[in-house]
Amino acid sequence: MTTIDYTLIPLTVIGGFLGAGKTTYLNRLIQGGLPKDALIIVNDFGDINIDAALIDYRDDSIIQLSNGCVCCTLGGTLAEQLAQALRIRAAPGAILIEASGVANPARIADIARISRRLRLAEVVCIIDGSRARQHAENPLIGEAWQTQLAAADKLLVNRLDPADRQESEKWLKQFNSWAHIEYEIERTPDSVRTQPSPRLLKPKAKRLSSHGHWHTFSLSGRTRIDKERLETLIAAYQEVLFRAKGFLLAEHSSSTELLQFSGGRLHWQSALRAPQETRLVFIGIAGERFSHFEQAVQGLLRKSASSEIVLTSEPAAK
Amino acid sequence: MMTTIYHAKRIITMNPSQPEATHIAVRDGRILAVGTEESMKDFVDASYDSRFENDFLLPGFVEGHSHALEGALWSYGYLGYFGRTDADGHYWEGLRSIEAMQHRLREYAATVDKASPIIVWGFDPVYFPNERLDCKVLDAAINDRPVVMFHANLHVLTVNTAMLKLAGIDQVEGIEGIRLGDDGKPDGELQEMAAMHVVFGALGYSIFDLVASTETLQRYARIARRSGVTTITDLYNPLTAEGVKALETVTADSRYPVRLVPAMAALNWSPEEGTARLYDCKSRGNDKLHFGPVKLMTDGSIQGYTARLKWPYYHDGSPNGIWNAPPQQLKDIVHHYHQAGIQLHIHCNGDESVELMLDAIEEAQELWPRFDHRHTLQHCQIMDHAQLRRAARLGVCLNIFANHLYYWGDIHRTRTLGFERCQRLEPLASARRLNIPLAIHSDAPVTPLGPLFTAWCAVMRLSASGVQLGEHEKLTVPQALEAITLGAAYTLRLDHLVGSLEIGKFADITVLEEDPLTCQPDRLKDIVVKATLVGGEVHDDN
Numbered sequence: 001m002t003t004i005d006y007t008l009i010p011l012t013v014i015g016g017f018l019g020a021g022k023t024t025y026l027n028r029l030i031q032g033g034l035p036k037d038a039l040i041i042v043n044d045f046g047d048i049n050i051d052a053a054l055i056d057y058r059d060d061s062i063i064q065l066s067n068g069c070v071c072c073t074l075g076g077t078l079a080e081q082l083a084q085a086l087r088i089r090a091a092p093g094a095i096l097i098e099a100s101g102v103a104n105p106a107r108i109a110d111i112a113r114i115s116r117r118l119r120l121a122e123v124v125c126i127i128d129g130s131r132a133r134q135h136a137e138n139p140l141i142g143e144a145w146q147t148q149l150a151a152a153d154k155l156l157v158n159r160l161d162p163a164d165r166q167e168s169e170k171w172l173k174q175f176n177s178w179a180h181i182e183y184e185i186e187r188t189p190d191s192v193r194t195q196p197s198p199r200l201l202k203p204k205a206k207r208l209s210s211h212g213h214w215h216t217f218s219l220s221g222r223t224r225i226d227k228e229r230l231e232t233l234i235a236a237y238q239e240v241l242f243r244a245k246g247f248l249l250a251e252h253s254s255s256t257e258l259l260q261f262s263g264g265r266l267h268w269q270s271a272l273r274a275p276q277e278t279r280l281v282f283i284g285i286a287g288e289r290f291s292h293f294e295q296a297v298q299g300l301l302r303k304s305a306s307s308e309i310v311l312t313s314e315p316a317a318k
Numbered sequence: 319m320m321t322t323i324y325h326a327k328r329i330i331t332m333n334p335s336q337p338e339a340t341h342i343a344v345r346d347g348r349i350l351a352v353g354t355e356e357s358m359k360d361f362v363d364a365s366y367d368s369r370f371e372n373d374f375l376l377p378g379f380v381e382g383h384s385h386a387l388e389g390a391l392w393s394y395g396y397l398g399y400f401g402r403t404d405a406d407g408h409y410w411e412g413l414r415s416i417e418a419m420q421h422r423l424r425e426y427a428a429t430v431d432k433a434s435p436i437i438v439w440g441f442d443p444v445y446f447p448n449e450r451l452d453c454k455v456l457d458a459a460i461n462d463r464p465v466v467m468f469h470a471n472l473h474v475l476t477v478n479t480a481m482l483k484l485a486g487i488d489q490v491e492g493i494e495g496i497r498l499g500d501d502g503k504p505d506g507e508l509q510e511m512a513a514m515h516v517v518f519g520a521l522g523y524s525i526f527d528l529v530a531s532t533e534t535l536q537r538y539a540r541i542a543r544r545s546g547v548t549t550i551t552d553l554y555n556p557l558t559a560e561g562v563k564a565l566e567t568v569t570a571d572s573r574y575p576v577r578l579v580p581a582m583a584a585l586n587w588s589p590e591e592g593t594a595r596l597y598d599c600k601s602r603g604n605d606k607l608h609f610g611p612v613k614l615m616t617d618g619s620i621q622g623y624t625a626r627l628k629w630p631y632y633h634d635g636s637p638n639g640i641w642n643a644p645p646q647q648l649k650d651i652v653h654h655y656h657q658a659g660i661q662l663h664i665h666c667n668g669d670e671s672v673e674l675m676l677d678a679i680e681e682a683q684e685l686w687p688r689f690d691h692r693h694t695l696q697h698c699q700i701m702d703h704a705q706l707r708r709a710a711r712l713g714v715c716l717n718i719f720a721n722h723l724y725y726w727g728d729i730h731r732t733r734t735l736g737f738e739r740c741q742r743l744e745p746l747a748s749a750r751r752l753n754i755p756l757a758i759h760s761d762a763p764v765t766p767l768g769p770l771f772t773a774w775c776a777v778m779r780l781s782a783s784g785v786q787l788g789e790h791e792k793l794t795v796p797q798a799l800e801a802i803t804l805g806a807a808y809t810l811r812l813d814h815l816v817g818s819l820e821i822g823k824f825a826d827i828t829v830l831e832e833d834p835l836t837c838q839p840d841r842l843k844d845i846v847v848k849a850t851l852v853g854g855e856v857h858d859d860n
């Protein structure tokens with residue numbers, strides 16, 4: 001193509017594995033200002049953080065992609081939804097698609113390559129530098145991860161110690177030799193804390209239920225947590241805490257531990273068949289005091305998370 | 319209060335305390351009594367109805383895994399290799415040659431408004447391995463208006479030259495999913511998102527839009543009724559506001575001939591939204607509309623090479639399949655709905671996805687032990703024996719895709735799975751040996767709806783070419799009949815309402831012209847369904 005028709009709608013595909021920071025990246029783009037009436041298609045509404053700063057952003061400019069069935073296209077697919085969106089709306093100024101963690105972004109980019117109304121702006125792949133090798137070798141998702149890298153025009157690497165860049169670049173090139181590689185500027189631990197990545201330490205604080213005078217929240221993630229500090233917190237707030245239960249991936253411990261708190265007594269045992277991650281549920285009396293407890297527990301996660309970044313960025317391959 | 323007593327040659331009840339009877343009394347849509355002629359004398363005011371006196375009554379069949387899309391597809395022309403009956407009882411002959419397919423295409427096109435594109439479905443190139451199906455084959459039938467032909471898997475389509483031009487892709491190259499012919503130009507075979515996008519864009523609508531309409535649900539019910547089904551799932555319903563309204567509208571009609579069980583499509587909502595959606599819907603059900611379960615898709619299909627298999631993967635060396643969502647996210651969804659007290663129906667075709675889901679359920683049980691969760695693995699076509707034992711331990715139910723033995727058995731034997739895995743393809747008898755609650759299904763529209771055919775598959779285990787696959791996994795006829803009635807009802811948590819003929823349950827009955835227990839097992843698929851009763855209302859062709 002020798003001339004670019006600027007009336008075509010630019011399409012950007014944002015790929016990357018679950019927890020790599022796609023949503024954070026998207027949020028940053030939104031905050032940085034997008035073309036007028038940009039249309040954003042995301043996989044999971046639950047993951048996008050539409051906070052106060054984004055309130056001006058029109059709600060109907062975000063489409064939640066309903067995943068169809070991969071074998072028989074039951075239910076909506078990206079292709080249908082995009083076709084429908086372009087039929088019923090005024091042309092958006094840009095389209096951004098957050099690909100699912102197992103999608104092949106190249107297939108989505110193809111849409112722009114053949115559509116009469118779209119042009120491909122960019123395929124970005126977000127990479128969690130601290131977990132890249134783990135993802136590449138994972139028997140369940142390794143292939144999908146490598147496919148995503150290969151499809152990208154730009155690789156955006158985050159959570160990586162600057163000292164490891166050279167090594168990392170060499171390693172990444174084997175999956176995609178032509179893409180432009182960029183690094184997210186490392187933030188101070190403080191700013192990391194204000195922008196937690198969506199899945200790694202997602203302090204979900206899911207409000208599972210808030211009915212009556214009970215309140216429940218849960219935490220999950222693969223971050224290791226300081227067990228003693230959690231014990232201290234539970235002891236300090238036990239008058240509002242009724243029950244706590246779940247698995248904990250403790251710092252300096254190789255196995256997952258099962259935590260049980262009831263009747264004011266805390267009990268630990270090692271869990272043999274458990275997910276390799278933290279999953280804790282807390283039930284207590286709704287109120288200010290319990291909210292403090294919730295915040296304190298989340299703070300614990302963040303503290304641990306920043307220490308994890310330090311830990312994992314230690315010279316693994318040196 | 320009206321009491322009607324029907325008598326029959328034999329009533330097969332699925333009630334272990336009284337497996338057989340000759341008389342059944344119905345009052346207020348429910349079963350008042352089942353028993354002998356003598357036992358009916360207690361009901362002095364009852365009227366006797368002898369219309370089924372030469373027939374055989376069974377509990378109404380329960381289809382535990384099919385899709386309302388079946389009702390939508392019959393808006394279009396059918397071009398399948400296997401014959402199939404539509405909602406109005408018209409039998410569309412199976413098409414065994416390209417010429418027959420072209421002939422049908424022309425015939426069908428003549429019935430469609432001149433201004434509309436021609437849309438057809440059901441064609442399966444797998445049965446024409448020596449033919450190259452491309453736009454030229456379609457052009458030879460129709461070249462003056464666009465034709466879109468969906469393959470049987472609904473994933474690939476072939477279009478004619480007029481449609482390639484309309485979509486603006488008659489000249490492109492280098493796009494995955496747009497196949498090129500010898501001349502280097504698109505030859506009409508299309509798949510993947512990009513191609514689908516331009517086709518749907520050019521048509522101005524998607525055939526999948528129709529799924530939520532009342533007309534589709536009416537047609538779906540008529541197809542179900544003809545095959546003897548009285549309770550049916552729509553096992554991947556997004557439960558949109560519009561969709562729920564349509565479900566409420568059709569089931570409010572006392573003459574609607576089936577009970578519907580929509581399972582909410584988990585991936586359409588975040589887990590928190592999904593849970594809220596489901597609780598919101600629960601109070602909107604009625605006797606013929608049962609909300610409750612969630613459906614989760616994990617991998618693709620074996621014949622499409624998209625199912626996730628364990629080592630050594632595909633028999634012919636094809637690469638392993640794909641996940642429908644990241645594995646960790648799939649597990650999180652299981653944990654969430656399990657904890658929320660909701661039942662999950664989980665599509666897993668390959669044994670690797672079965673493994674992932676058994677892991678997820680085991681973890682969920684460790685964290686939040688639940689009795690009687692009845693999470694049901696759907697399809698689970700090549701579960702190995704360790705997985706079957708684990709499923710039994712975890713209290714998991716199985717709804718096995720028995721129809722695959724016939725429709726793709728030959729393909730699995732030669733290409734996708736090989737000999738040994740085909741000995742345990744659809745491990746039906748093993749599930750029974752382990753006392754795992756068992757249902758069998760059609761997954762319509764993937765294969766035709768018809769519980770008697772599905773039961774025949776489970777009993778005979780014959781492929782389309784007549785090869786028997788896995789003789790040790792055959793079900794007996796009574797076991798197969800249980801799987802299409804009480805077994806399926808159990809997996810839908812409706813076994814207290816339907817699935818057997820017992821006092822107090824809904825008077826949902828299927829009337830057969832032959833006795834399935836005494837006929838040759840090979841005749842199961844040929845038995846004529848004479849009528850159904852749903853809540854005591856008779857539905858037949860008259």
